[in-house]
Every structure is written in C-alpha cells, then in structure tokens.
Amino acid sequence: MSTLRFKALAELPFRNYRKDNFIEVPAKLSELFCQNVFSEETMREYLTKEAFQSILDAIKKGTKIQRHIADQVAVAMKDWAMSKGVTHYTHWFQPLTGATAEKHDSFFTPIEGGRAIERFSGGMLIQQEPDASSFPNGGIRNTFEARGYTAWDPTSPAFIMGTTLCIPSIFISYTGETLDYKAPLLRALNAVDEAATDVCKSYFDKNVTKVSPTLGWEQEYFLVDTALYQSRPDLVLTGKTLLGHSPAKGQQLDDHYFGSIPTRVMNYMKELEIECMKLGIPVTTRHNEVAPNQFELAPMFEEANVAVDHNSLLMDIMARIAHKHHFHILFHEKPFAGVNGSGKHNNWSLGTDTGENLLSPGKNPKKNLQFLTFFVNTLKAVHDYADLLRASIASASNDHRLGANEAPPAIISAFIGSQLFGVLEELEKVTDGKLSPEEKTELKLNVVGKIPEILLDNTDRNRTSPFAFTGNKFEIRAVGSSANCAEVMTVMNVIAAKQLRTFKTEVDALIGTGLKKDEAIFNVLREYIKQSKSIMFEGDGYSDDWAKEAKKRGLNNLKTTPEALKMELDKKFVALYEELGIYSHREFEARNEIKLEKYSTVIDIEARVLADIARNHIIPAALNYQNRLIENVKGLKEIFSEKEFKTLAKEQLSLISDISGNVSQIKVGVDNLLAAKEKAKNTSGSQKQAEEYCNKVKPLFDNIREASDALEMMVDDELWPMTKYRELLFTR
Template structure:
C-alpha cells in the first residue's frame, strides 16, 4: 500500500516525464551540442558523430536515473506493429566489473535480423543483416526497464523494410512542394510545412476471464461465431453515455500512462456499440503521431490487462454492431503555426486555401485507388460499408459552403456567401450559439471538417503510416503540378481561379455531400465512374498500376521493387489471416461445439425417454422439436465443416502467386466460413447456455 501522504503529480508534471524531450535535452546537453541537434531535427542537417556521442551519454544517464538497464531500437516493420530488441548498457572493465555505457554509434545504428520480418520477397532467409537508424525527430522515451529509441529500418542492400522511412520521405517531399506554392503566393517567411495528424482510436473492452474462454478471440481478435444479444446499440444509449466505474478506472490509468510518454490524449468517451469506446489525441507532427498511435494501442492492451480486461482492436470483433475504426485527421501547418487548410472568414477570396483545397480534390479523385488500398485488410473488409463505417467508395465531403464556392468558380459567377446564423435554443438562461455554415457528414470516408480532412476509412488495428504516406505523396504531386503551372504566371489571381475551375470541371465527381450509406449512392458513384473496391483483393492489384508506380518513384518514396514487396506483404497477410480464422473455426466446431451440442441432444433425448417411461401421455413436443432441429443443424454443420476443410486443402491455398491465393480465400474460403457460421449460430440459439462451450455476446459485451 502506497504512502497516503505522497503528493500526487499534477498533469503538467506528469506529462512527458518519461520522454527525453526538448526540455531534458536543453538541461542535459552542452549548448553547442543542443543547437547542433536542433538543426538536425528542424532542418534535416547531418548529425555529427561527436554530437551523437554527447547525446548518447546524456540520454543513457537520464534513462539509468529512471531505473533502466537496457536500450532498444524501436521500429515499425511491414507487419504494421512495432519491433524491439533489447541490449543492456553494461560494458566489461579490466578488473572483471561492468560499467553502464552507451555510445553515439550505438545510438545511431542497430542491427536486427532482416530476414525474419515480412519483406515481400526483398530478403531471403540467408540474407539476414538489417539496419535500424535513429530518427532524432521523434523523442526517445523510457518504458519498463528500457530506453526506447525510435528508428527507421532497412535491409543490408538498402531496401526500405519499414513504415517510418517512406513516411519521413513523404513529409520531406510535401514540404518542398508546399513551399513552392507559398513562395508563388508571396510567403517568404515560412521555412517549413509540416503535415500533422490527430488519430482518433476506437476499441472494445471485455472481461479477461471471458476472453480466455474463446479461442476465436485469442487467435483471431474477433468472434467467428456468435448470436446477437437481445439488446445491441439500437437504443443509442451507450454513445456518450455514463462511463462504467471499471472502464473509467482503466481510462484514468491509460491517460496517465500516455501523458508520461508525451502523448496528447485529450478526449475519452463511450462509442456507439456496447463495450466500445474511443480515445482522441491532439494533433502532432505526422511521424510523431504515428509513433504515438502505435504506443497508444500497445498501452491500451497493457493497461487493460492490469484491470482484468482485454482491449480488442480488431475492426469487427462482434457481428451486428459497430466495428472499430481510426479517424485520421490530417492537416498542414507551417513552422510559424499557420494552418494552411484554414479557410478563414472569406474562403472564396482566400487564394492559398483554394489552391490547397483544389489540390486535395484533384488528388483524391486521381488516386482514389491508393486511398482505398491504404486501409485494406481482411479485418477492415468486414467493417467498411456496415454499421456507421464509411463505404469502400472513396469520395470527399466538403459541405454546402465550400462546394458552393468551387461551383461558383467553375461557372464564372460571384459567390453569394453564407452568413453565420444563430442557433436559438428557445431557453432564456441558455446562450444562443453560432451555427456553422455546414453540417458534418459521418458517412463520408474523406470529409473536410473545418480546417482539416478526416480520413475515416482506417481500421482500428492499422498503422496510420501508410494512409499518411499516401496523403502526403498525393498532395505533393498535385502541388508540384500546380507550382509548375503558376511559377511563370503574370496574373496570379486569374491563373489560380482558372486552375481551380479546371479542377472542378474534371474532378468534381469525387465531391459527394449526401448519405454514403445509401444504395442510391452506390449506383450514383457507379454512374460517376468512381471505384467501388469492396475487398482487399479487389483493391491491391491497382497498387502496381503504372500511374501509381510513377507517382512513388518520381517522388522517391518507394522504388518499384519496394512497392511490389508491399503488394506481396499485404496480400500474403490477408490470406494468412483468413487461414488462421478458418483453422480456428474448424477447431472450435470439431473439438467444442459439436460435442457440446451432442451432449445437449443426449440430455433432451434422455428427458424424452424418462417422460415416456413414466407415461406415454406426458407431452414431449418441446424436447422432440429441439432434438430434431439440433440434430439437423449438427449434421449440416458437420458437412460444412468438412467442406471448409476441403477448400483449405486445395492447392490454390499454397500457390506461388499471392493474388491467386488471396483471390481463392476471398471466393472460396470466406463463403465456406460464412456457411459454417450460419449453422453454428443457429445451434447456439437453440442450445441451453449451460451447454454452450463459450461465453455469448450478451456476456462479452455487457459483463464489465
């Protein structure tokens, strides 16, 4: 039991206390070393080894004072999670003792194995060497007994094997092209343009004891079987509802742990589905936001375990209710603190805003396939287009005002501005509210929301690196084209308006402000020529289209070989995920479900025999009906179990062509899994809960 008189640290004292941040660096580094390091961080200058040695020594001393004994180069391989190999600070001395030592070379470079991570064929098993390189723009931090050093990761021959390196490349490239536009517009003060992100994270919490009784949750992160509970989210009473004490205690500790790591956790609330919740941070520089989101997901799981809970980050852990997404709020800021996506009071006269807005409209239309690919996964295929998730069709929501402005430019007419209106409450003691000029659209996959774009298609488990690489690179390409056209202009305002006009004439099909859930939109999108890439297998082949290869090669984000590797990795992960789910289904049905149903049938049959042994007149209709129904379902489920095993045995599941394999899993394995689930869910509905081998939805979603 702790000392009750111990003073509790305030949030400002707590925040960043586990981070080797700028305040710590200023305090512990010599002034010239600190200034040199800041130039590396702020301007991309090369890092001198003497500076690295001084930083490493100070970083080690600080970490050891906090109780650490090890350090790790923390990186983000292609599997979308994080990796770490821990080395101790100890170094032997001549007298048989040890000292704690950490050099600049150890800070800058590490050597993890490069053959055991996904590489999409870039590396063979015998080609094991890989390198990690310190990313000084993302602060090191302490977690447990180790100092964590954020790094990039590449192979011995230089291929990029991680998500951090291309993200940093895309940020640098976007900075170059955005500065060209700002210089054209007369801005000579801005020295850097930084893409920023705030990633809202949805998740489910369930009781750990119940979780441990479900093989599907353990192996797959989602329920493969399950009958909907009598109550779901239809009463809309969970969304923003009162937070249960056990969940509140989890959220409180989660906030504190995240604040220690310098993560700007801001908002927490119940989400739409029972047992579903959300955490939202304040914006951060994109690469730091990516690191922070990975840490957030990991911390959620660790804190949940300490509260006897499990945090589910799968996109669709429960059938019939909301899945979990991640809303990627993307914007552009300058080193002077200006938001380049802020429309201002008169957006129709704001040339800078109109240029950046037009660039995004054009980019999303031209590269809608890449945005869909950036969120593609087996888990997210279950979510997109269902229960408040945006559809697989990519479109932009701009709202009435911005759409009206662009249409006015397109048609060479003056824009009749929308005046700010008051929202009258009708209650004297309540203030009247300023009404925004446009509503929000929660059905849009890509919505402008005041001074940012909210990309809502991301699944909850995904790394946000890939979507932001896409957004940064697409925007860089469109700004490059705009700059090429405008750098020789003699009449800037006229040429900007003509450029925006051409964008609208060619790309306005991507703007949609209506109901993205409606079947009418599916048909309308088809008429407009928009893509409807429903599954990962539909989307991924377009990744290697010539226009996409040229985009990334021209901006030096990926080589064609690196793109092919990512294509292979995503499709391989898709097929492996479905294979694990199918094998888990088979094991659950064969080992647990069918034996349990047989035992219940036997129980009912014995009840019939017992009744009839007393008297033939005692009615047995209930038991007879259940025995017949369950016997039929059990036989049908067994047939479908064998059918699933048969499709898994097909040679197509081990083809050398990943597209052939993943297509087969989509077209043959998933239907076989769905057919088996239909029978099993019917059996659960008709089987006494005391005989069913697993906790049901009403236990999992309501017992916290």
C-alpha cells in the same frame, strides 16, 4: 457447470474486481507531461549548445547529425535515462508485422581488470543490427540474409518504457530497402514539405520555410474481461468472435454512447492517461462509443511522424494497462457481429512554421485564396489517386467494417458541405484568361471573401463519407482501428505532394503567358474543380443509389482487400512513388506482396480456428444436450401410452431433429471449408491466392456460423461451451 465458459464467469468481478482499483490522479496532469521523454526541454538541460542546435536543425531542416555530436547526444541520453533507473536501450521500430518491435541491449559493458561500466556511444545511438530474417519482406531478400539495420530518427523523441530507453528508428535491409512503415512516411513528409513550401513562398508568404503535415487520430477499441477473453479460442487466436448469437439487447437503445463511464473502465482510463502524459502523448478526449464495451480516446494534433509513433506506442500501452485491470483490449475492426466495429479516424492538415493552418480560411481574400489553393488541390489529389488511398486502408479485418452502416463505404468520395460546394461552383464559372475588374471584385469580395462566414455555419460532418472536410482539416474516416496510421499518412502526403508540384508547374506556365498571379491560380483551380467533381458527394454513402451513381461517375467500389490491392499496382501509382523517391519499384511490389500474404494468412487462420471450435466445442455440446433429450423421450415412452407419448414428446422430438439438422450443417460446412482452404493454400501467386481465400473460403464461414448460432439458442445454457455475447459485451 465445468465448461471453460463457466470457469471464466466464476472469475468475474464478484471477488477481486469488486474492490475498485482506485487510481489517484495528480491535480495537474500537465505536471507529468513528457516526464519520460527526451524532450526539447530535457535536451536543453543535458546537451551542449552545439549538440542541442544540431538536433533542432535535424528536426526542422533535415540536416545530418555529425558523429561527434551523436556521441554527445548518446552520453546525455544515457545520463538522463540512468537518472530514471534505466538499464537497457533499444531501437524502437515499426516493421511490417503491424506491431512494434524492439531488441534490448544493456548499458552494462565489462572492461579490463574485472570491472564494468555503463556505456552508450554515438554509434550505438545511430544504428543497431537486429536479426531481420523473420520480418515480412515480400521476397525482397533471401531468408538466409538475416542482417537488417535500425537507424535513429531524431525527429521523434526518445522515451522510457519501464527500465528501457526507446529510440524511435527506421528499419532497412542490408541492401538498403525499407522494411518498415516509418522510412516511407518520413520521405512522404519531406516531399509534401518541399512542394507545399514552394507553393506558399511563390504565391502567398515568402516567410514560410517549412510545411509540416499534422495528424490527429481517434482510437476506438473494445474492452472485455480477461477471463472471458481467455475462454474464447476465436478471440485469443484471431482477435474476433467467429461464432455467437446476438444478445436480446445490443446497441439498439444507443444508451452506451457518451454514457456514464463504468468505474472499472474509468480507473483503466485514468492510469492510461497518466502513462500517456509521462510519454508526451497529449490525449484529451475519452468517452463511451456506440457499441457496448466500446470506447474511444483522442489526442491533440501533432506533427504527423510523432503522431504516428504516439499511436503505435499508445496501442502497446493500452494493452499493458488493460491487463493490469483484468481487461483484454480488442483493436479488431469487427470483433462482434451485429454491433458497431472500431475505426481510427485520421484528421489531416498542413501547418506552416509561421503558425498557419493551410486548410483554414483567413481574414482577407489573399488568405482565403491560399486556403482554396490547398483545399482544391487536396480534392484533386484524392480524385486522381482514390484507388491508392483505398488500398492504404485495406485489410482482412477492415473489410468487415467498411460499408457496414457504421463506417464509410469502400467508394472513395469527399464531403465538403453544401456551402463550400457552392463556392467551388462559383469558382468554376471563372472565365478563361484575364479577369475584368468587375469579375475580380465579384470573385474576391462575394466568393472568396465570404468563406470564413460560410464555414462558421458549416462545421457538420457526413459520417458516411470516407474523406470529409470538417472546418480546418480533412478527416479520413475509413482507417481501421488496428491499422498503423503511417500507411494512410504516407499515401495522403505523397499524393498531396505530387498534386502541389503539378499545380505549381501549371500556374507558373500561365504566369509565363502574361496572366497575373491570382488570375493564373483561379484558372488552374477552376479546371481542378471541374475534373474533381465526380468524388464530391453530400448524400448518404450507405445507400444503394449512391453505389449506382458512383458507378456512373466512374468511381470504383473496391469492396475487398484483394480487389483494392490489385488496383494498387497500377503503373500510375508505381510511377508516383518512384518519381517522389518514396519506394523503388521493387519495394512497392514487395509491400503489395506482404499485404496479400497477410490477408490470405488471416483467412486461413480464421478457417482453421472455426473448424476446431465447431468440431471440438459446438458439435459435442449439441450432441450432449441431444442425448439428454433422447433419454427424456425414452422415459416419456416408458411412462405414457402411445397416444399420450406422441403429444407430450412432440416438441422434444422436433428439437432432437433440429439439433441433428444443424449438427449436419456444421459437419458438412467444416468439411467444405477445410477442402476450400487447402485448395486456396495451394494456389500459386499471391494475388490469385488472396482472391481464392476471399471468394471461395471466406463465404463458407456463414453456413457454419448460422447453424452454430441456431444451436446456441437450443442447447441448455449450462452445457453451452462458448462465452456468450451477452456476457462479453455487458460485463462491467
């Protein structure tokens, strides 16, 4: 009873946690909204008219903020923050580690005469210089070149965490290369804004001056008791369980899904929502997910840059508040074998400054033609850059989830619904060149005009599709729960921008030949529909038949991260980023290198942890129990006759033999795993090394797990050292 597992179980709710940690929620959560955010309303109160307008222009038009304005904003920020008890400030940024980063500096400044004041200037606001030597850079800079810069992003509002003013920022190297997720995203948002605005103004609405991509993420996660979490070295060091036999009851009954939320979890959710409101994160949804102890929350749609910041901030807040409620939060895509993993669906659309959603049909054929233009161009973009989109969601942890009958497959396809597919087929029949009056009437009234009616009865979604249209947005379903939304959003907006540019060029060329605007648009869309048909799929993405069919269509099935990242370096993708000014060739290759190195490092850590647990926890426990059995057998032999002994000791002897077999399998498995790991570690070249870890190291985990899980079902429960799935997944 002295194992770490039983010590952890002893700390469960029966003492402290049974006293419900009641959270009092205000009658109106809306009263808390943006309480700790330097929001537009707060800026209006604290800034001069000139400074306030300058900030709005920077947000809406991308204009540069002058230094004297920055000084005014800094003073206003400091005064507002100090009124709320803030003592420090930080440039809050998102390096390529996957977590957020911050270096706190005090407002406190000594001055002459042994005195001190609180100071925060425009220079401090605009730029900070954290040490950049240890952040991932993919060989883009030398280790001894430590200097990196954070620069204020005025398009995302500053906020307060505790006693610190946090200023959302980009992160760049001394030589100007981007070292974070935010800078490329801002460039991608600018590119799609320019391209989409150009299309809108030219063909549909001259009043449109800005198009903003919107994002609505859905965050899935697991909660486990802190004490139980600490008792599992694999959870602590890798975020997932490397061993563990499936419990008799898992998710088979679907009784957890949308079920009653446990009181302890509800209190956690209440406190989380209060903090989200204060920080301007508009969370509106909470519910139980499919797997035991799995949950989800989602906000209202926001402008993509702010939504990305909010998701990164939220993950940090979730972990902090979980700790207060004696929970540990798991964002790993597959923390438990045999139960559903966690994703982060990214719902993407485009909105104009005139208040329209460009992926939503309107009340007349003109608005519906606008919808079709952006809808078909999105499908064409995904068709042409499917492998780049796949690479944007690639990670060692997400590999466990993709295609596992709980998440979309690694094949990128688009679900649009049979009715919309029928509309595209009708458009495909549009004749070349000028339309006859009859064709125009047929097209506008019976095809384009009926789109809103069609969508009213076609809002279901295909959960096996990685890219599904759901009424007025596209849902990118394959993003992993631990991912930073910025990477997939950067890719999505870049490929949309490129495609809309191409579309504008081709339509203008046809108009130049004498075609009417609508006819030119129809002709170009018709060609795009033909070219993009291979990614449109309405069926079961999990089926073997689809994998075969996808191969016939020429779609890649990049099942692993090394495969996906190898395709990412295609010259076509590198050229795309350079053309739109998102990355230089050097920056893009560096990011690819970082992702490959991270993949290899994750597998290496998992291998070392598994070897340690197998050698130092599982084998000793198994041998301990085996020794008890041997003593029992010896006792039986002393008491009974030879004939009786053979009968009575048969099962014990069989069990002793089975334990020896499994211990041997683990021992040999660990030796092979460590040898393969060392070979992989010494493989030169990031791509080859990642492939070695993927193909030669990772498969060796299975034999060790198989033998360990078998032993879990043999060894005395009191001797088993690892907290079991039934305890991790069903603790309230």
